[in-house]
Structures are given as structure tokens and as C-alpha cells.
Amino acid sequence: MLHMTSRLIQRTFRLRSTVTQVVMEKPCILATTLGAPGGIYKCFAPCIEKHFTIIPYERFVQRKEDFADKIQAVFVWGAGALKVDQNLLQSLPNLKAVVNGGVGVDHLDIPLINSFGVNVSNTPQVVDNATADIGVSLMLASARKIVEGHIFSKFRDSDDFPESSLGTDVTGATLGIIGMGRIGYKIAKRTQGFEMKILYHNRNRRPESEESAVGATYCANMKMLLQRSDFVMVVVNLSPQTHKLIGAKEFAMMKPNSTFINISRGLVVDQDALVDALKKKMIRAAALDVTYPEPLPRDHPLLALPNVIVLPHVGTHTVETSQIMVERMVTNALAAVTGGQLPDEVKA
Numbered sequence: 001m002l003h004m005t006s007r008l009i010q011r012t013f014r015l016r017s018t019v020t021q022v023v024m025e026k027p028c029i030l031a032t033t034l035g036a037p038g039g040i041y042k043c044f045a046p047c048i049e050k051h052f053t054i055i056p057y058e059r060f061v062q063r064k065e066d067f068a069d070k071i072q073a074v075f076v077w078g079a080g081a082l083k084v085d086q087n088l089l090q091s092l093p094n095l096k097a098v099v100n101g102g103v104g105v106d107h108l109d110i111p112l113i114n115s116f117g118v119n120v121s122n123t124p125q126v127v128d129n130a131t132a133d134i135g136v137s138l139m140l141a142s143a144r145k146i147v148e149g150h151i152f153s154k155f156r157d158s159d160d161f162p163e164s165s166l167g168t169d170v171t172g173a174t175l176g177i178i179g180m181g182r183i184g185y186k187i188a189k190r191t192q193g194f195e196m197k198i199l200y201h202n203r204n205r206r207p208e209s210e211e212s213a214v215g216a217t218y219c220a221n222m223k224m225l226l227q228r229s230d231f232v233m234v235v236v237n238l239s240p241q242t243h244k245l246i247g248a249k250e251f252a253m254m255k256p257n258s259t260f261i262n263i264s265r266g267l268v269v270d271q272d273a274l275v276d277a278l279k280k281k282m283i284r285a286a287a288l289d290v291t292y293p294e295p296l297p298r299d300h301p302l303l304a305l306p307n308v309i310v311l312p313h314v315g316t317h318t319v320e321t322s323q324i325m326v327e328r329m330v331t332n333a334l335a336a337v338t339g340g341q342l343p344d345e346v347k348a
């Protein structure tokens with residue numbers, strides 16, 4: 001009997017150590033809530049767990065000494081998530097990569113990260129379609145008062161349409177795109193279905209945008225684009241050059257019936273100037289996927305204005321795009337932990 005018990009204990013121990021070994025065999029990654037806010041990427045954890053053991057940030061903070069030297073990659077989703085600062089970098093001696101979900105890396109100090117011998121990657125291209133779709137959706141929703149219409153249907157006091165429910169035409173209107181990168185180009189192509197005239201402003205001229213499939217007209221001077229556009233859409237990366245690129249001066253140049261759409265980063269716009277422009281009816285409306293901060297405090301003046309749509313930065317939030325984004329992050333992290341070149345490395 002004693003013999004049997006001892007064999008059982010031995011077996012259990014062997015089994016336990018095998019399980020522990022399997023868990024520890026996988027390299028560890030550090031992740032916040034698997035996507036802030038709200039941990040929406042949690043449902044994609046199985047895709048990551050095929051290759052890595054996920055250490056949630058909250059667990060890491062409680063037991064740093066257990067995990068610090070095991071973590072080889074940090075997964076970051078956007079600016080609201082984990083702060084990769086000097087303190088964190090110093091506490092992870094075996095870190096090889098900071099893997100960002102999404103294309104914008106303005107929230108990461110790449111020179112600082114690189115100075116620790118750590119590479120940075122993002123997920124370019126895979127986000128382009130979803131982000132272009134949200135830009136076009138915001139333009140249509142604002143122009144045709146989709147949100148107001150829904151609110152009216154749900155909460156109306158009377159069945160009379162208010163005068164303010166009248167929208168503005170998209171078909172045949174002029175769209176000014178500030179930032180003609182891959183996403184800007186996709187937006188321009190999509191709007192051909194609406195027979196829109198496209199103006200674009202970009203650091204460099206993009207001849208492919210001017211070809212017949214898109215037919216965009218280059219405005220070397222942003223002033224010309226602002227003065228002529230019915231819809232102005234900002235699609236630039238956030239950088240020191242684009243910080244508060246659109247402010248009081250730019251809003252003053254826009255048409256009173258124009259709509260301002262931002263799908264890039266909140267800090268590209270002087271938000272106080274935007275509130276002022278909307279209140280003074282210098283522009284018709286604004287539709288924003290990005291703000292500063294995110295999410296906006298509920299008592300922010302932008303949310304009190306009737307002619308504003310604010311989304312909580314959901315440009316890439318589709319099941320399909322998020323899945324591909326996570327797979328791409330895993331590919332980059334695997335390259336990093338096996339000593340390979342990161343396919344989507346972002347250089348400083």
C-alpha cells in the first residue's frame with residue numbers, strides 16, 4: 001500500500017514537473033490587459049498562447065522577481081496600454097522586442113527602447129482597410145446624421161423631424177485628405193464610388209494617387225485644400241511636425257459647411273480650437289475616431305456639442321483585422337525570440 005502511494009506521488013510529481021516544464025518552455029511575453037481599454041484582445045489570447053506564455057501586467061507587477069528574467073517580448077496595444085519606459089526596460093534583462101499592435105508607434109520611445117538592445121515592431125498594412133473604412137464611415141455618418149437619426153428613433157419626444165436632421169450631400173463633394181499614405185490612398189479609392197473630387201496634401205507628391213483610379217489633385221499648400229474641401233480628413237502619423245497641425249488658423253480657413261474628420265491621432269489637432277470652431281459655426285461638424293485623451297472624459301466640451309461624433313479609437317476594431325494583427329504580432333515576437341530579423345521592425 002505504502003509502495004503504491006509512493007509510486008502515485010512519484011507519478012504525480014513527474015506529471016506536475018512535465019506540466020511546469022511545458023509552461024516554462026514557452027518564452028514569456030508581457031501584456032497589459034491584452035488591449036486597453038477593456039481587454040478586447042483577450043479573445044485572441046489562444047493564438048498567442050500557442051507560442052508564448054502570457055504574463056499579464058497586473059501579475060508581473062505583483063511578482064516581478066518571478067517573471068522579470070523570463071520575459072522576452074512586450075505586447076503593446078496603442079497608447080492607452082502599457083508604458084514602456086526606462087523603469088520597465090531596466091527591469092526586463094532578457095527583453096528582445098516591443099511588439100506593437102497597430103501601425104502608429106508615437107507612444108513608444110524607439111531610441112530609448114533600442115538603447116537597451118531591444119527592437120520595435122508594428123503591424124503595417126493589415127490595419128489599412130479597417131482604418132480606411134472607419135474614415136469613410138465617419139464621413140457618411142456625419143454627413144447623413146446617422147447617429148442623430150438613431151437617437152431620434154430611440155428617444156424622440158415627438159414624431160416631427162427636427163430641422164437639424166437635414167444632412168449634407170457626399171456624392172460629388174470635395175474631400176481633402178491630409179496625409180496620403182497607404183490609408184489615405186485607400187480612402188481616396190473608396191470615395192470614387194461617391195464621385196468625390198479628391199484633394200490631397202502630403203510631404204511628398206504621390207503620383208499613384210493622381211492616376212485615373214483615384215484622380216486626386218495635389219495641394220502643395222494645405223491652405224488651398226482647407227479652403228476648397230467640403231470634408232477634410234486627417235490621416236497623418238503623429239510626429240513633432242504634425243503635433244497640433246490643425247488649429248485655430250486652419251479651422252478659420254475651412255468652409256462654414258465643411259466637416260472635419262480625424263482618424264490619425266488626437267494630438268494632431270488643437271482640440272480647444274476645434275471646440276471653438278464648432279461653437280462659432282466656423283465648420284459644420286466634426287467626426288473623430290481619435291481624441292486627446294482617450295477616452296474623452298464624459299464632461300468634455302466636445303461631447304456636449306450636437307454636431308460631433310466621437311468614437312473611442314476603434315479604427316482597427318474588427319474581428320478579422322484584430323485577428324490578423326495579433327497573428328502578425330506573434331510572427332514578429334517569434335522572430336525576435338529566435339534571434340531573427342523582425343519582419344515589421346520600426347527603426348528610430
Ligand SMILES: O=C(O)[C@H](O)CO
Pocket residue numbers: 077078079101102103104105127315316
Ligand atoms: O495605429 C493604428 O494602427 C491604430 O490607430 C490602432 O492603434
